[in-house]
Amino acid sequence: MILRAVPLALVLLASWSFAADSGIPPRADSSAYPAHQTIGGVTIAAAVVPQDRVKDLFQEDLDRAGYVVIEVALYPEPGRGVDVSPDDFRLRMGADPSTVRPVTPQTLASAVRHGKTPGNTPQPKLPSNVSVHNTETIGYESGPYGRRGVYTASEVGVGVGKDSRGPDPAPPPAKSRDRATLQFQLAEMALPETRTSRAVAGFVYFLKPSKKKSGAYEILYFGMDGQGSLTLPGAK
Secondary structure: OOOOOOOHHHHHHHHHHHHHOOOEOOOOOHHHOOEEEEEOOEEEEEEEOOHHHHHHHHOOOOOOOOEEEEEEEEEEOOOOOEEEOHHHEEEEEOOOOOOEOEEOHHHHHHHHHOOOOOOOOOOOOOOOOEEEEEEEEEEEEEOHHHOEEEEEEEEEEEEEOOOOOOOOOOOOOHHHHHHHHHHHHHHHOEOOOEEEOOOEEEEEEEEOOOOOOOOOEEEEEEEOOEEEEEEEOOOO
């Protein structure tokens, strides 16, 4: 086998392209969002994602778990590049000056799925000469916003007689598989961390400042081009 050196520029370009592939399509322009503001050479726009839409997308009640999803978009001026990162944003509620940082898809999936295990049906005992083999298939399918989602399928094979292949390795717990699937979905639609000269959008996930507080959400932006804030009306 002949190994050839790959130019560093190509590696960085591939990494950049992969990162930029996450997120969701931005709306036609910033005015399509309920709140927007131009800061330096980029316009920031945002909206609270309705609870029922979140449940439909992720099959999870993130609001009940104490989280809020904010759709964020950035529109750079023509020919201008902008650094994009979910960590450039903070969230606060009402008159409270304290803010919260975004949570990662991994942290959110672990928090929501912690201790959740689908009900398992007891399996009957099989004779020693009967072997059962599990096959797990992971694939992709079309989903909302033109994104691709992950799906899993299982097949079971049953044989009689001595199994020459030996025992199957134990499959990962259902809880772990469910958490991994949720994390994948959250990451796919999250605001990407990248540098771009084109409009980009995605979800930013926050733990609610407090369930006892009330008032409008305010999202704060701390970017390379400056700082700003957007007051977000409640989701309809």
